[in-house]
Amino acid sequence: MLEITNLHAGAEGVEILKGINLTVNAGEVHAIMGPNGSGKSTLAQVLAGREDYQVTEGTVRYEGKDLLEMEPEERALAGLFMAFQYPVEIPGVTNAYFLRVAYNALRKSRGLEEVDPLDFMDLIDEKLKTVEWSADILERQVNAGMSGGEKKRNEILQMAVLEPKLAVLDETDSGLDIDALKIVAQGVNNMRRPDNALLVITHYQRLLNYIVPDYVHVLVDGRIVKSGGKELALELEAQGYEWVQEAGAAS
Amino acid sequence: MSGSSIDEFVDREYQWGFVTDIESDVIPPGLSEDIIRLISSKKDEPEWLLEWRLKAYRGWLKMTEPHWAHVHYDPIDYNDMIYYAAPKTVKPLGSLDEVDPKLLETYEKLGIPLAEQKRLTGVAVDAIFDSVSVATTYKETLAKEGVTFCSFSEAVKEHPEIVRKYLGSVVPHSDNFFAALNAAVFSDGSFVFIPKGVRCPMELSTYFRINAANTGQFERTLIIAEEGASVSYLEGCTAPMRDENQLHAAVVELIALDDATIKYSTVQNWYSGDENGVGGVYNFVTKRGKCAGVNSRITWTQVETGSAITWKYPSVILQGDNSVGEFYSVAVVNRYQQADTGTKMIHIGKNTRSTIISKGISAGHGNNSYRGLVKVLPKAEGARNYTQCDSMLIGNECGAHTFPYIDIQNDTTSMEHEASTRKIGEDQIFYCKQRGMTTEDAISLIVNGFAKEVFQYLPMEFAVEAQNLLGITLEGSVG
Ligand SMILES: Nc1ncnc2c1ncn2[C@@H]1O[C@H](COP(=O)(O)OP(=O)(O)O)[C@@H](O)[C@H]1O
Ligand SMILES: [Mg+2]
Numbered sequence: 001m002l003e004i005t006n007l008h009a010g011a012e013g014v015e016i017l018k019g020i021n022l023t024v025n026a027g028e029v030h031a032i033m034g035p036n037g038s039g040k041s042t043l044a045q046v047l048a049g050r051e052d053y054q055v056t057e058g059t060v061r062y063e064g065k066d067l068l069e070m071e072p073e074e075r076a077l078a079g080l081f082m083a084f085q086y087p088v089e090i091p092g093v094t095n096a097y098f099l100r101v102a103y104n105a106l107r108k109s110r111g112l113e114e115v116d117p118l119d120f121m122d123l124i125d126e127k128l129k130t131v132e133w134s135a136d137i138l139e140r141q142v143n144a145g146m147s148g149g150e151k152k153r154n155e156i157l158q159m160a161v162l163e164p165k166l167a168v169l170d171e172t173d174s175g176l177d178i179d180a181l182k183i184v185a186q187g188v189n190n191m192r193r194p195d196n197a198l199l200v201i202t203h204y205q206r207l208l209n210y211i212v213p214d215y216v217h218v219l220v221d222g223r224i225v226k227s228g229g230k231e232l233a234l235e236l237e238a239q240g241y242e243w244v245q246e247a248g249a250a251s
Numbered sequence: 252m253s254g255s256s257i258d259e260f261v262d263r264e265y266q267w268g269f270v271t272d273i274e275s276d277v278i279p280p281g282l283s284e285d286i287i288r289l290i291s292s293k294k295d296e297p298e299w300l301l302e303w304r305l306k307a308y309r310g311w312l313k314m315t316e317p318h319w320a321h322v323h324y325d326p327i328d329y330n331d332m333i334y335y336a337a338p339k340t341v342k343p344l345g346s347l348d349e350v351d352p353k354l355l356e357t358y359e360k361l362g363i364p365l366a367e368q369k370r371l372t373g374v375a376v377d378a379i380f381d382s383v384s385v386a387t388t389y390k391e392t393l394a395k396e397g398v399t400f401c402s403f404s405e406a407v408k409e410h411p412e413i414v415r416k417y418l419g420s421v422v423p424h425s426d427n428f429f430a431a432l433n434a435a436v437f438s439d440g441s442f443v444f445i446p447k448g449v450r451c452p453m454e455l456s457t458y459f460r461i462n463a464a465n466t467g468q469f470e471r472t473l474i475i476a477e478e479g480a481s482v483s484y485l486e487g488c489t490a491p492m493r494d495e496n497q498l499h500a501a502v503v504e505l506i507a508l509d510d511a512t513i514k515y516s517t518v519q520n521w522y523s524g525d526e527n528g529v530g531g532v533y534n535f536v537t538k539r540g541k542c543a544g545v546n547s548r549i550t551w552t553q554v555e556t557g558s559a560i561t562w563k564y565p566s567v568i569l570q571g572d573n574s575v576g577e578f579y580s581v582a583v584v585n586r587y588q589q590a591d592t593g594t595k596m597i598h599i600g601k602n603t604r605s606t607i608i609s610k611g612i613s614a615g616h617g618n619n620s621y622r623g624l625v626k627v628l629p630k631a632e633g634a635r636n637y638t639q640c641d642s643m644l645i646g647n648e649c650g651a652h653t654f655p656y657i658d659i660q661n662d663t664t665s666m667e668h669e670a671s672t673r674k675i676g677e678d679q680i681f682y683c684k685q686r687g688m689t690t691e692d693a694i695s696l697i698v699n700g701f702a703k704e705v706f707q708y709l710p711m712e713f714a715v716e717a718q719n720l721l722g723i724t725l726e727g728s729v730g
Contacts, residue, residue: 048685052677072684081685088682092700101696102686109687141700158686 001026001197002047002067002166007058009046015056016042018222024166029198031208031233034219035241040201041085043219044170047199048082049075062166077109079165083155083172085201089144095154096138099124099161106162127160130187148175156187163191168199173207185210205237218244271357275381277336277466282329284308287435290335294404294438297411307424307434314428320591321620321652322560324533327498333466334436336381354380357460375400377441377457381466384439389453398451398482399444403471406442413444417475421504421541421568429500430537433469437502440470445480445511454710456485459499467498474504476511478544483514483710496524496559501536509544509571514552516709517565518717521557528587528616531559538565542574545600550577552708554717555590564622566595569603569631576605581702581717584617584649593623593654598634598664607638610702613649620652629660636664642672643701645694 007020016039024030034040046053047060049072060067067075090098096117103123104114115123128135131153143151152172159167169188173181188198188211200211208216208230216232217224218241226232226244236244278289287308291301316327338351357380375389377400384402393400399410406414424434441457459470476482499521505513515538524531534557540549551565567576578594596605611619619642627634642651651672659666675697683693699706706714 048681050681072681073687073689076685076687084682084685088676088678090679090682090697090700092703093696098686098696101688101692102683105687105689105692162686 001063002199003059003061005059005061007043007046007055007060009042009053009055009058011042011053016053016222017046019058020219020222020224022217022224024197024199026165026197027194028215029192029200029211029213031200031202031213031216031230032219032224033202033205033216033233033236035245036203038219039222040203040219041170042222044082044085044168044199044201047075047168048072048080073105076162077106079196081159081162081164081167083152083159083167083169085170085174087143087151087155089146090142091144093142094138095140095142095157096120096124098142099138099158102158103161124161127157130160130190131157132183132187133157149177149180152176153180153184156184160187160191163196165196166199167191167196168201170201171203172200173202173204181207182210205233208233220245271353275336275338277333280331280333282308282332282334282436286334290436290438293335293337294407296407299415300407303419303424304435304437307431308436310425311428311431311435314431316428320562320622321618321654322562322589322591324496324560324589327496327533329432332498334469335438336466337438338380354378354386375453375455377402377455379439379441379457379459379470381438381460381468384441393451393453393455396452397446397449399442400455401442403437403440403442403473406444406473410442410444413475414442414473417473417504417506418471419504421506421539422502422537427537429535430502433471433500433502433537436467437469437471440472440501441474441486442472443474443482443484445476445482447477448479449477450480451482454483454485456487458487467500469499470501472501472503474513474515475506476508476513476547478509479511480508481512481514483516485516485518485710487518487520496531496533498533498535499558501538503536503538503565505540505549507540507542507544507547507549507571507574510546511544512548512550513540514550514708514710515540515565517551517553517555518709519553519555519557519561522559523557523588524559524586526586528559531588532557534558534561534563536563538563539568539595540566540576541568542571542576542600542603544574545571546573547571548575548577550579550708551594552579552705553581553592554705554709555580555582555592558590559588561588561590561592564593564595564624566597567605568597568599569605569634570599571603572600573602573604574600575603577708578605578607578609578623579705579708580609581612581705582610582619582621583612583614583698584619585613585615585645586617587615588617590618591620591622593621595624595626596636598625598627598631598636598661600631602633602635603631604635605637607636607640608704609638609640610705611640611642611651612645612698612701613642613651614645616648618650618652620654622654622656624656624658625666626658627661627664631661632663634661634664636666638666638668640670641701643698644672644674645698 002024004020004022009017100120213230218226287304377387422430424431445451507513521532542549549567555561569576576596582590582592584590609621613619621640625636640653679697680693
């Protein structure tokens, strides 16, 4: 599904990603862990097509296509979703409207008819259950005036509506209390299918208790220094990042 | 975000720029007492009105064009302009069946069908083409309710005593340079009279169209709501794309007596000039309402998307005790457009209240200024004002400015003022794109969210049109 080969990328002339190699197949959950500033968000943003970052080397193939050649919205319409570490506020626009515009953009790209507000309400009812939210949230503004936790949950609501093939969750756990974390993780787990995949970026192991990964990769200073199974996350939690940093330096 | 996609957004074609090929009765260019007499005689006007025009003209000759607004343009040659142009086929007071099919076609193309079987339901339209009114729909239906809705020329003939009583009572011909010019040469406009206790049963609207080249449009609108009456009125405007600038200097006067309500909305979409700032309409307009009676209310709502230069301050004189004045505005400038717009709220009566919400959106090389005055006179005990001015910038070449003036002469006044300026965020656009939207849709969505507070005050039928004008496809629902 996703094949990243020797990816180098940076911003403002500074290299941040220094040769990433990663393959994600359908049905898999990959976790990317790493200390602050190691380049986790940069990787997510490069995958989503943020123009602030320049790719200087390497390739990314997604579903057989050259991902880096695609516009951000083309990537989204091709099923790539990113849950933002810092969801963006859009004052004056309701969640309901935003979700419907996004949903209809997707339908249009597939040659389907757009849904009207009433039909959309039926559809969204189901999706609200995924994140255990009531319909009140639909009349709120997109992220504006929401708490940190609400914003993260809102990202997952969007994900539920758009049903992506590959979802990149950038620190979706930060800012969530334990109850909200469980709800969000449950929601994400319910969306898992054999034909979709998850890239879960997190600083802490906590989330991975609930969204159990098939693979864990440790990102340090723009490189994946260690990969392993889900137990790697526990080891990291116990020993800290210095341990892999040293291991990375030694290898 | 890429600069080019934003440029594409702001540079969308002006769809209303076509010219109707119709034979016109055009008078020679230039301005003189003879020209004014000619206009007056063409309209078969009573002597008092001609005298009023001439007085205005003589006053105007002594005035100088004001230049305090934050706008720039080459000097206007008032002697090079045509002050009257009318389609030859328009018969005075003709019925709708007699309207030239070419004119009907023009309005249909503009989305304002006038023909009986097609016309908008629930909205009565007065269609003004260059200097004259070509048709007014639903006139009879309204007349049954006691509502008068007709062209200004017709009102002068049919209701001279009302016109004479109120004409110039809110905006005297000596008020300012452009108001004086308008008083001297105005050719037509709309007239609305809602008698005591009547709530006007439908939206009234005037659609202004400038067609003839090198011609100014000087219309005058007069709306009177008697005791306990209420009315909602909307004006829309478009013009062909022409390389030379055209002047539109209108005057609007509103009078609300005791307990009366007037809601006046504008969707202004005059041609704004091309991508290099060539051509476009100079929209220099004086609009003022008088809350003459107690508990009266006047609401101005405007969506200003067109014109090369917009220069207007729809204002309210709050004379009656407990009267309310409101101003809700969205002004959008792109390319080389300039807008200097805002309001004046003059508190005279006790417990008068005013609300000002202004949303300025600047893109391209556009320049947008909010200019507003809140004045509270010594006797206006307990006056209250709330002002909110927000600006949004799209791109790096545009400008936003606010000039709030406050003159408080009564210490029981309560005032609240909020202002904000923000750039449309690249992060916002990227966020929307990550959810599958195009840059264009993203900007529409964000801008619409920004302006929504004002749109909600537009009549339902026009809120959607206004949103579309901002490049927003809302698919029938205000999100
Ligand atoms: N747009 C940018 N411009 C310049 N430097 C950036 C930019 N984005 C990230 N960086 C830098 O790149 C490094 C990695 O950042 P980031 O990917 O956000 O790390 P993480 O998500 O792992 O905490 C940091 O040193 C950060 O300051
Ligand atoms: Mg990060």
